Amino acid sequence: MQTLQVALGERSYPIHVGDGLLGSIGQWLPATKSARAIIVTNPTVASHHLTALHGGLTRAGISHDTVLVPDGEAHKDWRALNTIHSRLIELGAERSTMLMALGGGVVGDLAGFAAATYQRGMPLVQLPTTLLAQVDSSVGGKTAINHPLGKNMIGAFYQPCVVVIDTSTLSTLPQRQYVAGLAEVLKYGAACDVSMFSWLESSLELLLARDAQTVARSIAQSCRIKAAIVAGDERETGARAMLNFGHTFGHAIEAATDYDGSWLHGEAVAAGMVMAGELSVRVTGLQSGENLRLRELIKRAGLPIQGPRLETEHYLTLMARDKKVQEGAIRFVLLEALGKACLRSDVSMEDIVAVLAG
Ligand SMILES: NC(=O)c1ccc[n+]([C@@H]2O[C@H](COP(=O)([O-])OP(=O)(O)OC[C@H]3O[C@@H](n4cnc5c(N)ncnc54)[C@H](O)[C@@H]3O)[C@@H](O)[C@H]2O)c1
């Protein structure tokens, strides 16, 4: 069991990481907790993990209802949001009622936005069940739904009051989803912490075999990095952008395939990190030996090291649409060295095109 802290003044909150925490949920909630909770989840996650959470809440004397939303990114939309709001009203949820998001990033983002907007904000408890949600989306307060014209376009910064990471939930996660989540873990090492990167190089086999201690350590280490960065830059005006390493290319890959699931987010980010590494060699002078280590680790994880073959023009159009574009110039998160990311908006078209051409 480990507890970390996201330091945001009066909006500070703990992140608890441990095995079987859903069953003892009462212990991990804030002292000021309400005696009532509404759980938002989907049928897939519910079938595996709702019983444990129900048991934990019952033991803690917290009454609870459950709202099911359909599974999938396609349902991170206003319809599902409306379903949650309607159920909250029908169930007579009050502003003090806790909203618990039990699931991956889709449930977390959607339920998080519902919590931010219901009666101008109710306490949000993040209970992430995918590796991606445990190391990334449940921490930091970004909540959103998709709009037909763009992903994550409608949302709010809204911090949870606690994040409870029950690592045992990963036992039911399909291997492809698990490995895609690993891409974000590798991202933290590559962009922010070279000693974590070295540790990942030597622990990758254990991580792939889901050795419990190694997985828990990688989650805690990832959350520690994210928590520190969010504490310094909650609204992504500076350092938080470093966490988008690999994401400018990655988002273009996802958009090109219309988020149809042929490329999971983490897979697209993995190929994106390789492309950003190549670009770094050209732009920042990242040593080619370090670039090779990045590429090798991604490859060893079983993640893609090459994006889909697209026309260069297509990539450029998609990247220009990304939220990371500021005043017309595409901003890239590049590496000066392993563990040391930087933001650059002065990258020449020639270098971008060379990297896209592979
Ligand atoms: N808010 C943020 O800061 C942030 C950061 C990164 C990504 N995101 C968002 O996160 C979303 C992606 O999240 P994701 O990768 O977790 O996808 P997801 O939520 O769709 O989960 C992937 C699949 O795994 C299933 N699942 C979840 N937990 C399971 C478990 N323990 N056992 C078996 N199956 C399980 C889900 O039902 C789903 O089918 C995207 O919408 C992305 O925009 C948000």
Ligand SMILES: [Zn+2]
């Ligand atoms: Zn990501």
